[in-house]
Amino acid sequence: MLTNVHPNIFSWPVIHGKKHGRQIGFPTANVFLETNKKPHPGTYGCICLLGTFASLRDDDVIIMGKKWATARIEGLACFREGTDILEVHLLDRSGDLYEHTITVSLLTYLRPNYSFSSREQLASQIHHDLQTWANTRLIGMNFGTFDYLHHGHLRYCTQASLMSKHLITIVSHDTHRKPDTQKSMAKRINDLTAWKLPQHTILGGHPHDYLFYPHHYRPEIFFLGYDQPQGKERLSQYRYDSKVCHIDAYEPHRFKSSHLKKTSISS
Numbered sequence: 001m002l003t004n005v006h007p008n009i010f011s012w013p014v015i016h017g018k019k020h021g022r023q024i025g026f027p028t029a030n031v032f033l034e035t036n037k038k039p040h041p042g043t044y045g046c047i048c049l050l051g052t053f054a055s056l057r058d059d060d061v062i063i064m065g066k067k068w069a070t071a072r073i074e075g076l077a078c079f080r081e082g083t084d085i086l087e088v089h090l091l092d093r094s095g096d097l098y099e100h101t102i103t104v105s106l107l108t109y110l111r112p113n114y115s116f117s118s119r120e121q122l123a124s125q126i127h128h129d130l131q132t133w134a135n136t137r138l139i140g141m142n143f144g145t146f147d148y149l150h151h152g153h154l155r156y157c158t159q160a161s162l163m164s165k166h167l168i169t170i171v172s173h174d175t176h177r178k179p180d181t182q183k184s185m186a187k188r189i190n191d192l193t194a195w196k197l198p199q200h201t202i203l204g205g206h207p208h209d210y211l212f213y214p215h216h217y218r219p220e221i222f223f224l225g226y227d228q229p230q231g232k233e234r235l236s237q238y239r240y241d242s243k244v245c246h247i248d249a250y251e252p253h254r255f256k257s258s259h260l261k262k263t264s265i266s267s
Helices: 053-057 119-134 151-162 185-193 212-217 231-237 257-266
Strands: 002-004 009-015 029-032 042-050 072-079 085-090 101-111 139-144 166-171 200-204 221-225 242-247
Touching: 002 231, 009 085, 029 101, 042 085, 042 119, 042 151, 072 101, 072 119, 085 101, 101 119, 139 151, 139 212, 151 166, 151 221, 151 242, 166 185, 166 212, 185 200, 221 231
Parallel strands: 002 242, 139 166, 139 221, 166 200, 221 242
Antiparallel strands: 009 029, 009 101, 029 085, 042 072, 042 101, 072 085
């Protein structure tokens, strides 16, 4: 059974906090949520992007010595009722993030907020939360032709990557490609691989069975682009429970393969 899910993603600058987390070995990046949209109070497993989706349009964007493509980090996030602060502990990351903008994707609700009688008790709970998050399976899968790569594809895959611990992208087989597709499946896979998205597996589509890879990998979530209305219908025969996220278009008047192909030909 497939159920719809919506992104739970926030992009705001990191501000100074009280540095309580640092005192117990779990420093946090404090994000002030200047929005009426707030997450449900509690602790979450999350994935963060150092920067915003807007920065994807600039291949030279570097934050803390990392290009955006490698600046994807897992972590824990805590939101407390009655506040506007999202506290984010990033794994395997040190350095100063103050005044940088980070994008936080809340993926798995781990527990409600508790009161702790000591720092040691809090630290022990955070260790437990980290272990729970590490053991959480969250595979995502998306589909596409990816013939004429552009920033719309980049955002589509990056947002899918932020909503899954590992993303599997299925590139349509040559037997199913659209009439105006110019590149072979092998070439399209090579082009997509060159983006070097972290935690990303790219596979060539099955020539006959659309559900071959979904049934083989059993992803927890499927991602469909705005121009893939037939996708959910095709997945209707999927045998397992999963979620479906429809990702919005990114400037389709500028970043659409058919439009860019016509522009390239005419020029």
